[in-house]
Amino acid sequence: MTAILVTGGAGYIGSHTVRHLMEQGHEVVVLDNLQTGHRGAVLTPHFYEGDISDAALITEIVKKHRITAAVHFAALSLVGESMKFPTKYLEANTVKSQLFVHALVDNGVKQLVFSSTAAVYGLPTQVPIPEDSPTHPINPYGLSKLFIEQYLQMMDTLHGLKWVALRYFNAAGASEDARIGEAHDPETHLIPLVLQTALGQRESLSIFGNDYNTPDGTCVRDYIHVRDLADAHARALQALENGKPSGSYNVGTGQGYSVLEIVEAARRITGREIPTILAPRREGDPDVLVAQVDKIAADLGFTAKHSDLETLITSAWNWHSQLSC
Numbered sequence: 001m002t003a004i005l006v007t008g009g010a011g012y013i014g015s016h017t018v019r020h021l022m023e024q025g026h027e028v029v030v031l032d033n034l035q036t037g038h039r040g041a042v043l044t045p046h047f048y049e050g051d052i053s054d055a056a057l058i059t060e061i062v063k064k065h066r067i068t069a070a071v072h073f074a075a076l077s078l079v080g081e082s083m084k085f086p087t088k089y090l091e092a093n094t095v096k097s098q099l100f101v102h103a104l105v106d107n108g109v110k111q112l113v114f115s116s117t118a119a120v121y122g123l124p125t126q127v128p129i130p131e132d133s134p135t136h137p138i139n140p141y142g143l144s145k146l147f148i149e150q151y152l153q154m155m156d157t158l159h160g161l162k163w164v165a166l167r168y169f170n171a172a173g174a175s176e177d178a179r180i181g182e183a184h185d186p187e188t189h190l191i192p193l194v195l196q197t198a199l200g201q202r203e204s205l206s207i208f209g210n211d212y213n214t215p216d217g218t219c220v221r222d223y224i225h226v227r228d229l230a231d232a233h234a235r236a237l238q239a240l241e242n243g244k245p246s247g248s249y250n251v252g253t254g255q256g257y258s259v260l261e262i263v264e265a266a267r268r269i270t271g272r273e274i275p276t277i278l279a280p281r282r283e284g285d286p287d288v289l290v291a292q293v294d295k296i297a298a299d300l301g302f303t304a305k306h307s308d309l310e311t312l313i314t315s316a317w318n319w320h321s322q323l324s325c
């Protein structure tokens with residue numbers, strides 16, 4: 001039996017994708033260094049704790065499990081941290097990914113789905129953002145991912161590696177059975193922070209700026225359910241299997257919500273008070289990030305099905321509330 005290698009399969013989006021691929025009947029092997037991932041979130045018995053830059057380990061895994069395709073999540077992903085430690089991000093995300101891609105190609109694996117980000121666009125010149133917009137990242141995190149997208153294209157030219165880069169907008173939500181969800185330490189993402197505030201684990205939520213060029217002054221983002229993201233990865237793998245050409249795709253809903261709209265929806269859904277305080281703008285936050293989603297719909301047949309605010313926040317709430325029981 002052939003299998004799919006998932007790096008970062010112990011992480012938030014990785015663990016949901018592993019589960020989805022297994023439900024589709026794939027054999028899945030996870031490689032994760034558990035630096036930010038959680039061992040308990042790995043749902044396949046085939047688990048390797050190790051580094052993506054360990055070529056000998058990649059060779060062993062590919063041979064042993066007859067790997068035919070890989071999904072590469074393993075990365076550092078905090079924008080703020082990347083501003084403080086740019087070299088750390090370029091090493092972990094760019095240098096190590098290059099070594100990983102080489103190890104795949106050397107072992108004959110020619111299909112790769114890569115975790116990219118809306119941060120490759122920087123400050124968008126057009127919203128909703130189409131994939132062919134200029135890519136001028138404004139933080140090292142976005143740059144570290146853009147380098148790899150470009151490198152993958154070179155690997156296609158040189159070695160026939162077929163790849164899909166999925167540029168995520170704002171991932172959120174948890175599995176329907178509340179078994180896996182979003183757990184970062186430290187937590188910096190809006191929806192988990194809002195729900196922790198609803199649970200009384202934090203005194204208040206800081207709203208980072210209310211003088212943005214948006215209807216209510218707070219930043220607008222395109223929130224996509226992690227289950228939809230998992231589906232997008234499965235479709236990308238299938239497209240590569242079907243011989244579709246390499247390329248980059250936005251993964252979002254095409255619909256944006258402001259920070260205040262998220263807080264209001266969370267108040268309604270949880271029935272809890274969510275105290276807020278106004279805080280200064282956070283460095284590097286664009287006013288509006290919303291995906292244009294026509295390309296992924298046309299090429300991969302993908303549309304978000306679970307990303308309405310009700311489903312999204314309810315699933316995250318169920319997961320956060322059972323954690324605190």
Ligand code: UFG
Pocket residue numbers: 077078079117118119141169170171188189190191193205206207208209219220221259282285289
């Ligand atoms: N926000 C607050 N208060 C908080 C936390 C967040 O007001 O306590 C605001 C942010 O300023 C932003 C919005 O909520 O306007 C969403 O912030 P997140 O930190 O949840 O997400 P980001 O939009 O900053 O980042 C996400 C991904 C990144 C990706 C980026 C694309 O987490 O990996 O989108 O720009 F790079």
